[in-house]
Amino acid sequence: MLRAITAVLLAGLIMIVQVSIVNRLPLPGGGAPDLVLLGVVMFALARGPVPGAATGFAMGLAADVLPPSAHVMGQYALVFCLVGYAVGRAAERAPGASAVTVIVAVMVAPLLAAGVGGLLGDPRADWHTLPRVWPALVMYNLAVAAAVFWGVSRFSARRHRREAVPTGAYPVRRHV
């Protein structure tokens, strides 16, 4: 229960940070990291396809009603739901290649969002805009994802190593 409340609050905080801080930074290249997408990807990696899809749907719906919105409702719910499911499925099938999964997901998600927008006849998503925006988007997202990975692995690795090392496995060292 407490964990669920924490998760909901954290999701809300991520969205607020995204729209009121990250998107207002004058970053070069005309892009910005998409923290909501990264949150969905990380959650799906940790929990698997069904929770990933459900969380993606919920986060996408929240991103749809988040105040500066001028698109059709449900667009991001669809996109993030698909991304969450695919990432969770990939994490199940290939547990070792989570870095590759994250990279592929971050690359595909903007294309998917643009594709859904294009299918709905949104004039913002067209073939001229996408190639110019897409590289910057992917770069920023990958940078943030790498930072998150590094932090997580650093904080969890120490604990894992302590559990994994059987006692008395070290050879006796002689200090010369």
Add this chain to the structure above:
Amino acid sequence: MRDTRRARLILGLLLAAALVLITVDHRQRDDSLFEPVRSLASSLFGVAERAGTSVVRPMGDLVDTYASAAEYKRQIAAMRAENSRLRREVTARTLDRQRSEQLTRMLGLSGMGGYRVVAAQVIARRGVPGFEEAVEIDAGSGDGVRPDMTVLNGDGLVGRVAHAGPGTSTVVLLTDPASTAGARMEGGNQVGVVTGLGPAAESRLIRFRLLDSAATLAAGRRIVSFGSENGVPYAPGLPVGVIERVEPTPGELTRVAYARPFVDFAGLDVVGVVVKAPRRDPRDAMLPPAPPPPKKQARAPAPPPAPSPSAPPPSPSPSAPTREERRDDRRDERRQERREEERGERRGEQREDPGERPRREQDGEGRRSGAHAPPARRELRAVHRPAREKRDRHDARDGHGRDRAGGRT
């Protein structure tokens, strides 16, 4: 295996739910079923965004202070220079205003109605992750903001209000590819459409499509908003941008140019919402002081005859010599006669505003009385006309193309 089936079922259900949402919202774009949901979310998240912005702003200000101290020094010097120049201008402007008031009273027209503006701050922005250029401002329906109102800042047109929540509202920027606004070249009446180019152009350029392929488009000309009916969604006369380069489009019906907006969309902070548009189109009055005047060759070879009686003749820049003025006056009178004939021809085709004829006669009196104030006169003659008639005039102009080429009829 069963787990996979269950997962697929859940995924299918969620996707179906998303598609239903999309369909319902897409079908009823104007008054969506989800309007209450949106307004609830805007009040909830609006509070949070406001709080977040108020937390972050001091930090950003601190960083900004240290990062751009040198630039501030430069800016202060520039501002001082500008201040002294403006002080000089204000004295001249006062005299001008008195004269303009007298003229206005003389002609019995209402003065230039100003804009009524509600000031607001940008508290959130949705940028590239959504491909849309929209910002959230901290003024809502409680402050008198309604959807489809014009948003401006000190430099010019910013965009229009898309949703208005109770305390916050969403503004779609001019650089959003889905937003289009009517626009007009300064000093003339060539109408065009301004479209955003989105994040691909990094909010630095907008596309301007001129509807008349024969009109001259040159870099350095400025664009003002054309206005919509009753000033909704776009109020007239707001500075939009400066044309930067012209796209060669041989054989097309429209000319395309790329303009640099006056507003810095990357650093948008304090904006104003126009809650009441001016009663009459202020034409070019709101443009910043003109750069060095364009050369005479840049003008159209022969300005097109405007069939509508109250249309302002495209006159040269105010700094032109008086001889030019006088020749223009003579041409005006010639055009006046030609208009009379045309009106005779077109009486069956086009409905006329009965109020325009007496005004035109008054206008003629005003000119005969020898008031030599070209810019003021131009403003007085400018009457806000809905876009439909403008377009009609545009079509009517094509019929007289041969007259124009032959000089006199």
